[in-house]
Amino acid sequence: MTNSTIAAGQAWHTPRSMARAGGLHGIGVYVLLAGAFLPIADFFIVNVALPTIATSLQATPAALELVVSVYGVAYAAMLVLGGRLGDRFGRHSLFLVGLSGFILASLACGLAPTIDLLIAARLVQGAMAAMLVPQVLATFQATLEGERKTRAIALYGATSGIAAVVGQLAGGLLVSANLFGTSWRPIFLINIPLGVMVFFASRAVVPANRSPHPAGIDVAGTILFAATLTALLVPLTEGHSLGWPAWTWTMLAAAVLLAVATVTVERAAEARGEMPLLPPSLLKLPSMSRGLAMITLFSVGFGAFMFVFALTVQNGLGANPLESGLAILPMAAMFFIGSVVSPRIIGRFGRGALAAGGLLQALGLVTLIAITVSSWPTVSLIEFAVPLVVIGAGQSMLFSGLFRAVLADVPKHLAGVGSGVLITLQQSGLALGVATLGTLYLTLEPASISHAFGTVIACQFVIVVMLVLCTGLLPRFNKDQVDAQPVEM
Known part of the structure; x- marks a missing residue:
């Protein structure tokens, strides 16, 4: 039974029967x-809990940055490998393996007695997220095919953005609830029941599928890429608090050399007819080369914004974790609404809709x-509501469009590789935003929290303006890429 036949007759098939036939209801x-939502939300859920974690585990500011960024480093470094393993051994099988590991790592995070063990557990949690x-x-x-695939990818883009803001909101709710005196720990423990539900639901309704032509495992490329990310992000995260000792500069220099080595090895592997971790020919596709650069820049600004906003409203305005989480709610609500309507708008106006979304975000x-x-220092959190609504509306349009633009030209048999590259650079951007603009904020914060916050937001403004100027470089959207009509999933 073909996918098109399954799609045409899905109304007469149960989710389980469609999964057995190889289709996706x-x-x-x-x-x-829902499975993707949990790891994405977990990058952000700790932001509002950081002051509480600092008090509970006597953590330094640099250690708190590591709680966020080490998850992102492991996640980004392993994502392409996760996609490659799914192509070879079965995507649903890897989904279940990654979800199981993520649940166990979440348990370890929730029970961690020291900041060092929490950081280690976050490292494992990020690696398992990369498998899932x-x-x-x-x-x-x-x-999926045609309109259903377009709609599903659009929903994934919406889920990614919504998970970020909902994660921060949920973190505030759970920390403030202080369930059974457990303080910040439920922000990780909540993954256990939710993950178990997704695990058993997916076994019933998700089909087994794998690439008919799976690529080999690029061991050298994986190690070099992971080493490059580590050598870049660790000194950027730790350097300021430690006074930039010699080893931080040595690691940054090593990151440049490792990046050059990674490119050289990947080109050589492809020249031999192999499928490298980051295929140069795939990255040369117009949708990939331009879209990936833009999604990385977007993620740098987004990751930094979520990190510094939570710290500003708590440390600067005296909000508790619940108030901090609720403060981001206007942006979350508008992001959700914008993500629902964005396929129709992008379908009608194409790249112009992305530029308009960027301008709207810049205005906010x-x-x-x-x-x-x-x-x-007398600003009320309610005063933030209107600009956050405008920011959320603009972000949803820009983010959804970039996600679909990146994947527009990826061949089906390279679906796992293309998806892994996309999410890798997205996640790398988030971690880089925390490591760079987050460090800039922590550097300026002792002198003036408002100045530190304004400086980081100004940096994000510059990034958004650059993205608006670059939207014209993206391939034009056609009807196969963006459908203007609502599609019944």
Whole structure:
């Protein structure tokens, strides 16, 4: 039974019967999205809990940055490998393995008695997330066609953004609830029941699928890429708090050399007819080369924004974790609404809709800076609501469009590789945003929290303006890439 036949007759098939026949029912789409939601949300859920974790585990500011960024480093470094393993051994099988490991690592995070053990558990949690998440997009690419695939990918982009802001909101709710006196620990322990539900649901409704032509495992490329990310992000995260000792500069220099070595090894592997971890020919596709650069820049600004916003409203305005989480709610609500309507708008206006979304986000950022500068330190969190709504609307349009632009030209048999590369650079951007702009914030914070916040938001404004100027470089959207009509999943 072909995918098109299954799609045409899905109304007469149960999710389980469609999965057995190799198809993916709409319910299966949402189950996979729920699986992807947990690891994405976990990058951000700790932000509002950082002051509480610092008090509970006597953690330094640099250690708190590591709690966030080490997850991102492991996640980014292993994502392409996760996609490759799914292509070879079965995407649903790797989804279940990654989800199981993520649940166990979440348990270890929730029970960690020291900051060092929490950081170690976050490292494992990020690696397991990298086994899970690439299978979602790859399964959509391999089992869906036409409008259903377009819609599923759009929903994935929406899920990625919504998970970020909902994660921060949920973190505030759970920390403030202080369930049974457990303080911040439920932000990780909540993954256990949710993960178990997704595990058993996916076994019932997600089909087994793998690439008919799986690529080999690029051991050298994987090690070099992971080493490059580590050598770059660790000194950027730790350097300021330690006074930039010699080893931080040595690691940064090593990162440059490792990056050159990675490119050289990957080119040589492809020249031999092998499929490297980051295929140069795939990265040369217009949608990939331009879209990936833009999604990385977007993620740098987004990751930094979520990190510094949580610290500013708690350390600067005296908000508790619950108030900090609720403060981001206007952006979350508008991001969700914008993600639902963005396929129709992008379908009608194409790249212009992405540029308009970027301009809208830039307007919200400028307004946020103006409110902070003019009203500090008596600014009310309610005053942030309007600019956050505008920011969320603009982000949803830009983010959804970039996600689909990147994958537009990826061949189906490279679905796992393409998806892994996309999420790798997205996650690398998030971690880089925390390591760079987050460090800039922590450097300026002792002198003036409002100045530190305004400076980082101004940096994000510059990034957004650059993205607006670059939207014209993206390939034009056609009807196969973006459908303007609502699609029943």
